[in-house]
């Protein structure tokens with residue numbers, strides 16, 4: 001992800017902090033603006049939009065907390081990260097509960113800061129994407145929208161039918177963009193619960209305490225900013241399906257609570273003591289290896305066994321290339337209709353490129369590629385020059401099976417050791433240089 | 448070939464490493480360098496509470512000391528560096544400017560409790576030096592895997608990237624340096 005078009009507003013009264021953050025983010029390729037106080041920040045926010053704001057909690061005049069409330073009025077979707085000088089849990093919790101994405105304590109660890117910023121920005125993008133997806137889905141009349149006739153997809157369809165008839169918990173795993181959310185919705189729509197809502201919670205995009213209030217709801221006055229009692233997603237999903245996306249990123253603490261709820265289907269709202277019962281079916285999705293997370297101790301074993309009753313694996317698109325033409329044409333039709341543009345087909349040369357390309361971003365990347373091609377292309381057909389990927393980046397499909405196995409093994413080990421090169425090299429019994437070379441040759445990327 | 452880079456050593460005792468680095472820069476990037484001792488005030492760069500040195504304050508001093516230099520100015524040190532908002536930095540440079548700094552403190556295996564390894568140290572140092580030079584020539588962080596302009600937020604990431612630029616960054620780097628060579632080569636243009 002290149003941060004190219006991402007803009008950040010830094011609000012801090014201390015010049016050294018503004019300057020350092022300005023320098024750091026600029027080097028990182030972000031567009032940065034700064035403000036010394038709330039007044040200046042609000043002025044700038046009214047003039048243009050930003051993708052992220054970092055606010056010092058302690059500002060002269062209106063403090064960061066109050067500023068955040070005001071920002072909500074100007075731009076309700078802007079993710080805000082609070083900067084605190086001391087790790088005062090009390091203020092940090094207050095910040096989170098009033099809607100901040102997260103908080104950081106000065107000085108920051110460079111790695112944490114860059115991860116935090118990336119996540120916050122991704123949250124905003126996800127919010128947008130989900131809106132798009134929902135619009136798309138509501139457009140479609142009932143019926144199966146899962147495209148693909150490959151053996152793998154046929155099996156997935158069968159599994160969906162089988163599991164839809166039961167009330168069993170399901171884990172869907174697969175790389176990003178392989179269609180996990182779509183499968184979750186398909187299960188819901190084929191189940192008896194289809195007349196009740198399917199409620200999704202993106203566990204990866206929310207800070208721990210927000211996730212709790214999101215799941216369990218809160219009582220009026222449970223914390224500053226809780227002006228009304230709010231139902232949590234568990235409660236809203238009553239009768240329907242709860243879709244827990246990116247389940248692997250739930251904190252250990254929330255895992256404990258979630259496990260208890262899954263076992264009893266009973267819980268209390270944050271700040272409340274009334275016991276609430278809700279009847280929902282759980283579907284989880286993850287692009288991480290949950291077994292590895294259990295082995296590493298970042299995912300509770302008991303929770304793993306509780307949810308992993310039935311599992312559906314969505315293979316990456318490059319392992320079911322026969323689906324590419326079907327998917328590409330499906331997206332072509334959808335976008336031709338939406339854009340009212342008479343592009344009717346994909347030229348054989350362009351299709352050839354599509355089929356041979358590796359698709360690291362899977363179906364989502366394919367969909368985006370077609371959408372883009374529809375914008376830049378001229379009727380009646382999509383041609384190679386309309387596609388964002390070049391020929392060199394595609395590989396022939398008859399690649400060496402052995403290399404594929406090795407690549408997956410190395411990726412797995414790297415993942416397991418959190419990309420610690422020394423440890424991974426040790427586990428693979430090769431030296432670091434060899435490992436680097438292999439990482440490079442296989443184009444593996446740190447997540 | 449006239450020099451394009453002046454390297455200032457500040458609390459830096461690894462002379463063989465410096466020689467190797469300079470030879471390598473000349474060979475690989477046709478970048479010839481001078482060596483000087485950092486003999487300026489430290490500008491209150493030391494923060495006793497953190498036991499670290501403020502990176503910006505140090506390179507600001509060489510900038511002041513060489514107001515008219517055509518060279519890029521790079522400080523090499525063994526001091527542990529920080530900038531006010533971060534717990535540490537491996538280095539820092541003025542984006543598209545003249546001065547920067549690189550510390551080997553956290554590039555040393557011994558910092559992580561491992562036995563010293565001069566080879567690994569050299570690998571890491573040249574990446575960080577090329578990275579900061581990239582910033583000096585106007586490059587920002589790049590997210591192509593293995594590109595030396597990838598952000599260095601921890602030593603594992605330093606290890607995972609190469610000392611090379613990706614094609615796009617190389618293009619920008621080369622273009623920026625040609626301009627400079629041009630200006631140095633034709634003083635009348637100035």
Ligand SMILES: Nc1ncnc2c1ncn2[C@@H]1O[C@H](COP(=O)(O)OP(=O)(O)OP(=O)(O)O)[C@@H](O)[C@H]1O
Pocket residue numbers: 133145146147148174175176177178179180181182183285286287327363364367
């Ligand atoms: N088999 C398919 N048929 C039609 N559209 C598909 C198919 N698979 C995926 N898509 C489309 O691709 C996009 C990505 O799918 P989805 O959001 O379900 O992926 P995901 O696995 O949840 O990804 P992530 O892990 O990144 O959240 C969506 O727009 C979805 O509609």
Ligand SMILES: [Mg+2]
Pocket residue numbers: 180181245285
């Ligand atoms: Mg998803």
Ligand SMILES: [Zn+2]
Pocket residue numbers: 027578582588597598599
């Ligand atoms: Zn950098």
Ligand SMILES: [Zn+2]
Pocket residue numbers: 589590591594595596597612613614615616617
């Ligand atoms: Zn690059």
